[in-house]
Every structure is written in C-alpha cells, then in structure tokens.
Amino acid sequence: MNAVAASNGLPLGFWNDEFVLGYMFGATGIFARIATDGSMSGPEIGETAIQVFSELSGSDGLAVAKRVGLLMQGQNADFMKGVSAADRIISVAYGLKDHEADPDVKLARSTVANANFPDFGGESTLDAKASSVLQMALFLDVVRERLG
Secondary structure, three states: OHHHHHOOOOOOOHHHOHHHHHHHHHHHHHHHHHHOOOOOOHHHHHHHHHHHHHHHHOOOHHHHHHHHHHHHHOOOHHHHHHHHHHHHHHHHHOOOOOOOOOHHHHHHHHHHHOOOOOOOOOOOOHHHHHHHHHHHHHHHHHHHHHHO
C-alpha cells in the first residue's frame, strides 16, 4: 500500500476513515486467526494490528491503533461495517462457510456462476472469484464513494 500511496493511489483521508480502519482491523484479525488456526486473539491481535498499521500506513501504528480502539469501543457504525466487510470478503476467499446466508455473498456467488470470469494465469476457484466481486462491492466501491 505504501507504493500505491506514493503514487497518489490512496485517496486523501484514507487512514483516517472509520470504514477503512474497520476494514483493515477486521482483515488483520481474520488473517491472524487463519494463520494461527484460531490460537491468536485479544492482545496478540492488537499488537499485530499495530505492526500492520505501521507498515501499511507508513505512519505511527500505535496512534492508528488507539483510534481503532476508540471506534471499536464506541461501536462506530462505519467502523463496524468495515469489520463486517473484511470478514465476509476474506471468509469467502478462504472457503470458510461463515456467511453462506449473507445476501451479498449469495449475489457474488450468483454473479460469478452466471458470468465468464477469466482465471488470470491459473485455475481460480468459485470462492476466489466471488471474493473478488465482494472486494469490489464491499470495499473498493465503498471507499470510492466515501473518499472519492
């Protein structure tokens, strides 16, 4: 992301946006749980999030994590939407069945099943393709709408 930011690819306010912070925190948490087979939780995920925020934002990860803590504590609606988006996108990408009844997941799967999606250098699973559709709808389009 630093390379994207350096080329003016990230919109102004990206690392201050409640939805983006929720998405990044949610993604960090689910990736940490997947990578550790569910053994990482609580403070360990918080420490990991600080490192991730530092690396990705190119700024003080602790300051970003403190803001995340306040948003989480206050159950900020936009923050929670970001967390939910990350959970659904990544769960589908990894073939987890946590969100099978979710209308957005159903629509993404239907879109992929009824379209001719390219495999881009290899065979892609239905889940990987559906995750790409979700990434566009639940993250990229939302960020574009919120931040331009």
